Amino acid sequence: MVKKIMTGDIAAAWGARLSRAEVIAAYPITPQTIIVEKLAQFVSDGELKAEYLHVESEHSAMAACIAASQTGARTFTATSSQGLVLMHELLHWASGARTPVVMANVNRALAPPWNVWVEHTDMMSQRDTGWIQFYAESNQEVLDTIIMSYKLCEDKEIQLPAMIGLDAFYLSHTSEIVDIPDQDSVDKFLPQYDPMYPLDIENPLSIGSLSMPHQWYSEFRYKIQEAMERVIPKLNQIEEEFYKEFGRKYTGPLELYNTDDAEVVLIVSGAAAGTVKETVDIFRKKGIKVGLIRLRMFRPFPSEELNKALSKALFVGVIDRSFSFGHEGAIFSELKASLYGVKHSPPIKNFILGIGGRDITTDTISRVYNNCFNCLKNNKIDNPVEWIDIRV
Amino acid sequence: MKKLEKLSSIKDLPEAPISNVPSLNQKTGTWRVFRPEVDKDKCIKCSICWRCCPDIAIDVDEEGFPIINYDYCKGCGICAHECPKTAIRMEREGK
Amino acid sequence: MKRAGIPTEEFIYSGHTACPGCGAMLVARYLLKVLGKNTIMNIPACCFAAIPGTFPDTCLGIPLLYNAFETTAATASGIEAALKIKGKKEKITVVGFAGDGGTADIGIQALSGAIERGHEIMYVCYDNEAYMNTGMQTSSLTPMGATTTTNPVGKHGGGWRIRNKKNMMEIVAAHNIPYAATVNPSYPMDFIKKIEKAKSIKGPSYIHAYSVCPTGWRYQPELGLEIGRLATETGIFPLYEFENGTYTINYKKKTKQVIEYYKLQGRFRHLPEDFVKEVQTVIDKEWQRLQDKEECSHRQKL
Numbered sequence: 001m002v003k004k005i006m007t008g009d010i011a012a013a014w015g016a017r018l019s020r021a022e023v024i025a026a027y028p029i030t031p032q033t034i035i036v037e038k039l040a041q042f043v044s045d046g047e048l049k050a051e052y053l054h055v056e057s058e059h060s061a062m063a064a065c066i067a068a069s070q071t072g073a074r075t076f077t078a079t080s081s082q083g084l085v086l087m088h089e090l091l092h093w094a095s096g097a098r099t100p101v102v103m104a105n106v107n108r109a110l111a112p113p114w115n116v117w118v119e120h121t122d123m124m125s126q127r128d129t130g131w132i133q134f135y136a137e138s139n140q141e142v143l144d145t146i147i148m149s150y151k152l153c154e155d156k157e158i159q160l161p162a163m164i165g166l167d168a169f170y171l172s173h174t175s176e177i178v179d180i181p182d183q184d185s186v187d188k189f190l191p192q193y194d195p196m197y198p199l200d201i202e203n204p205l206s207i208g209s210l211s212m213p214h215q216w217y218s219e220f221r222y223k224i225q226e227a228m229e230r231v232i233p234k235l236n237q238i239e240e241e242f243y244k245e246f247g248r249k250y251t252g253p254l255e256l257y258n259t260d261d262a263e264v265v266l267i268v269s270g271a272a273a274g275t276v277k278e279t280v281d282i283f284r285k286k287g288i289k290v291g292l293i294r295l296r297m298f299r300p301f302p303s304e305e306l307n308k309a310l311s312k313a314l315f316v317g318v319i320d321r322s323f324s325f326g327h328e329g330a331i332f333s334e335l336k337a338s339l340y341g342v343k344h345s346p347p348i349k350n351f352i353l354g355i356g357g358r359d360i361t362t363d364t365i366s367r368v369y370n371n372c373f374n375c376l377k378n379n380k381i382d383n384p385v386e387w388i389d390i391r392v
Numbered sequence: 393m394k395k396l397e398k399l400s401s402i403k404d405l406p407e408a409p410i411s412n413v414p415s416l417n418q419k420t421g422t423w424r425v426f427r428p429e430v431d432k433d434k435c436i437k438c439s440i441c442w443r444c445c446p447d448i449a450i451d452v453d454e455e456g457f458p459i460i461n462y463d464y465c466k467g468c469g470i471c472a473h474e475c476p477k478t479a480i481r482m483e484r485e486g487k
Numbered sequence: 488m489k490r491a492g493i494p495t496e497e498f499i500y501s502g503h504t505a506c507p508g509c510g511a512m513l514v515a516r517y518l519l520k521v522l523g524k525n526t527i528m529n530i531p532a533c534c535f536a537a538i539p540g541t542f543p544d545t546c547l548g549i550p551l552l553y554n555a556f557e558t559t560a561a562t563a564s565g566i567e568a569a570l571k572i573k574g575k576k577e578k579i580t581v582v583g584f585a586g587d588g589g590t591a592d593i594g595i596q597a598l599s600g601a602i603e604r605g606h607e608i609m610y611v612c613y614d615n616e617a618y619m620n621t622g623m624q625t626s627s628l629t630p631m632g633a634t635t636t637t638n639p640v641g642k643h644g645g646g647w648r649i650r651n652k653k654n655m656m657e658i659v660a661a662h663n664i665p666y667a668a669t670v671n672p673s674y675p676m677d678f679i680k681k682i683e684k685a686k687s688i689k690g691p692s693y694i695h696a697y698s699v700c701p702t703g704w705r706y707q708p709e710l711g712l713e714i715g716r717l718a719t720e721t722g723i724f725p726l727y728e729f730e731n732g733t734y735t736i737n738y739k740k741k742t743k744q745v746i747e748y749y750k751l752q753g754r755f756r757h758l759p760e761d762f763v764k765e766v767q768t769v770i771d772k773e774w775q776r777l778q779d780k781e782e783c784s785h786r787q788k789l
Contacts, residue, residue, distance in 0.1 A: 071527070
C-alpha cells in the first residue's frame with residue numbers, strides 16, 4: 001500500500017491496472033485522455049499485461065470490449081460525453097448480452113456548444129441502457145470502485161456492465177492523495193475472470209440470436225431487471241469484504257452526511273458533494289440542521305435506501321447536474337417516483353446547477369439551503385424546477 | 393452446459409441469450425414445391441450435387457450415389473441444374 | 488478427406504432458414520470446410536443473423552457471436568485480442584462474416600481500423616449486392632444497372648442504380664493488407680485454395696465472396712451457380728488475389744459479354760441497350776486495369 005498524489009484519470013488507470021484488465025480498447029477524448037495514456041504507459045513498461053487496441057472510435061471500442069469479454073477476457077474502457085453517447089447502441093448490447101465490461105466515464109457536457117467541463121447529462125442519458133452506474137466523489141473512490149465493480153459485475157448472479165463516473169477536471173485533472181493498494185491484496189480480493197459462457201471451440205454455442213415475440217425475448221429482458229435487483233445487496237457484501245481487505249469503508253448506494261436529524265436534506269452526485277459537505281459544516285456551526293445524501297449509485301436506483309434516509313427530513317432539495325429536456329432533472333424525477341405513496345413523503349424541489357461545468361461554490365449551496373428553508377417556512381415551493389445559477 | 397431443450401418458463405433460460413441446439417429440429421423440407429429425384433442409371437457418382445447443395449441436404453452412400461434428405465431439401469434445383477449428366481429431375485411435390 | 492475436390496466434413500447443420508438456393512450458404516459452407524472446428528465466427532445484422540434460426544437453435548457447429556451491424560471487424564478484433572492475451576490464439580481462426588452492407592457501408596470504419604491495427608483475423612464479405620436481409624435495398628456494392636427497392640424503376644423510366652460498386656479489394660489493398668482475394672462458389676476448388684491461404688496469414692486477410700441471391704436478383708434458384716460462372720466469365724466478378732502488393736488473376740479468361748449475365752436476372756430486366764453497351768465498356772476497362780495491375784505488380788516484385 002502506497003500513498004501517492006494523483007489525478008482522477010491516473011487513479012482510474014490504476015484501478016484498471018490493479019484489476020488486471022486484459023483487453024483495453026479505448027478512444028481518446030478530453031478529459032479522459034490521461035486514462036488511456038497512462039494505461040498505454042503501463043502496457044509499454046510491461047507493468048500491465050494487456051492487449052491495448054488503438055480503436056478508431058468509441059463505438060468500436062465498446063464493440064471490441066463486449067467481444068473480448070464474451071471470449072473470456074477482463075475488459076476495460078474509458079470515455080466521456082460525445083464518446084459515451086456514440087457508444088449508446090452498444091451500451092444496450094453490453095447489458096443485453098450480459099457482459100461484465102467496466103468503464104470509466106469522465107462526466108462532461110454534451111455539444112453543441114462545445115464544452116469540455118463537468119456535467120452529468122452524458123451518463124444520465126444512458127440510464128436506460130441496463131448498466132450499473134456509479135458517481136464518484138474522490139479519486140480514491142474512482143480507483144476503489146473500479147476494482148469493486150469487476151467483482152460485482154463478474155458475479156454469476158449479476159453479469160451486468162458498470163460505468164463509474166468521475167467529474168471532468170474536478171476529479172479527472174485534480175490531484176488528491178490516493179492510496180494504491182498492493183497488487184497481491186487486490187488479487188486476493190478479485191480473482192481471475194471466470195466467464196459464464198465463454199466462446200469455446202470444445203463447447204460451441206452462439207450468443208445473441210433472434211428471438212420472437214412469442215418466444216423468449218421478454219423473458220431475457222426481465223432477467224436483466226432481476227439481476228439489477230440483486231445488485232445492491234451484492235454491493236453491500238462486496239464493500240464489506242473490501243473494508244476487511246483494504247480498511248476503507250463505503251456505504252452502499254448512498255453516503256449519508258449529517259442526515260439523522262436534518263430538517264433540510266440536499267441530494268447530489270459527484271465531486272460537488274464535497275462543496276455541499278463544507279456548506280453543511282458551515283450551517284451546522286450556526287446550529288442550522290441541514291444534511292446531505294450523496295447519491296453514489298444511480299442504477300439500480302436505490303429507492304428503498306433513499307426513502308429510509310429521508311424518513312425524517314422536512315424538505316428535500318435535489319441537485320441535478322444534468323437535465324432531461326421536456327421534463328426535469330433525472331434524480332429529481334426518480335426520487336419523486338420512489339417517494340410516491342410512501343408514508344413520509346416530504347416536499348421536494350429540483351435545483352439545476354453546474355451545467356456545462358459552471359462552478360458550484362459554498363455560496364451557491366448556501367443559497368440553495370436558504371431557498372429550501374424559505375419554501376419550508378412559506379409552506380410553498382416557489383419554483384419546482386429551478387435553474388438557480390443561470391443569469392436571468 | 394446442457395442443451396437448451398424443452399424450455400417452458402423463465403427458469404429454464406440461461407442468464408444470457410445463448411443457443412446450442414442444432415437446427416436439425418427445423419424440417420425445412422416442408423418449404424418444397426419441387427423435389428429432386430435421382431436417376432441412378434444416369435448418375436456417374438461425381439458428387440457435384442452433394443457439393444453444391446446450400447442446405448447440405450444431399451449425402452453420398454457407400455456406393456457413391458447421392459441420397460437426398462427430404463426432411464431438409466428446399467427444392468431449389470441447383471443440384472439438378474449442375475448435374476453434368478442431367479441425372480436429377482425436379483418433380484412437382486405431391487404428384 | 489475430399490469429395491468432388493473439396494473437404495467432406497460439414498460444420499453447418501441443415502434446418503437453417505436461408506432462402507432456397509442461397510449463395511451465402513454455399514460461401515459459409517465452403518469457408519467452414521476449410522477453417523474447421525477451431526474457428527470462432529462473428530456475424531452482424533445481415534441475412535446470416537436470421538439464417539441460423541431463433542434461440543435456442545443454431546445452424547453452426549462452431550462458436551458464433553452475433554454483433555451489432557457496424558461492428559463486425561471491431562468485434563473480431565476484440566475476440567482476437569482476448570484469445571491472444573489468454574494464449575489461445577495460436578490454433579484458433581477468428582473470422583468476421585458480414586454482408587456487403589456491413590462491410591462497405593456501415594461497417595467500413597471498423598474494417599479499416601481492424602486492418603490498420605493488423606489483427607490476425609479473416610474478414611469475409613459475402614456480397615449479394617444489396618441490403619438483402621431488410622428487403623433488397625441499395626448498398627454501395629449494388630452494381631450499376633441493378634434495380635432494388637430503393638432504386639426502383641420509375642414509371643417514366645430511370646430510377647435504377649447508375650453508380651457502380653465500390654471496389655472493396657482496392658480499399659483493403661490501400662491498407663497494405665497482407666492478403667485479399669475474391670472467391671466465387673461456382674469455382675469451389677479456387678475458393679478452397681484461397682481460404683487455406685488466408686487462414687495461414689499472420690495478420691489480417693480479406694475475402695470478397697460472390698454470393699448469389701435468387702430472392703433479390705430475381706431468378707429461378709436453380710440458376711445460381713450458372714450465374715456465378717457468368718459473373719466471372721464476363722469479367723464482372725474477376726477471380727484474383729492481392730498478396731503483399733502483388734496482384735494475381737486466377738481465372739484469366741474473359742469470354743462472355745455482360746448481356747449474357749444480365750439476361751438471366753430480373754434485376755437487370757429494364758436495362759436499355761445503350762446502358763448495357765456503357766456497362767460493357769466499363770467492365771472491359773476494369774478488366775484491362777486489373778491485367779495492368781497484375782503485370783506491373785509482378786514486374787515490381789522481380
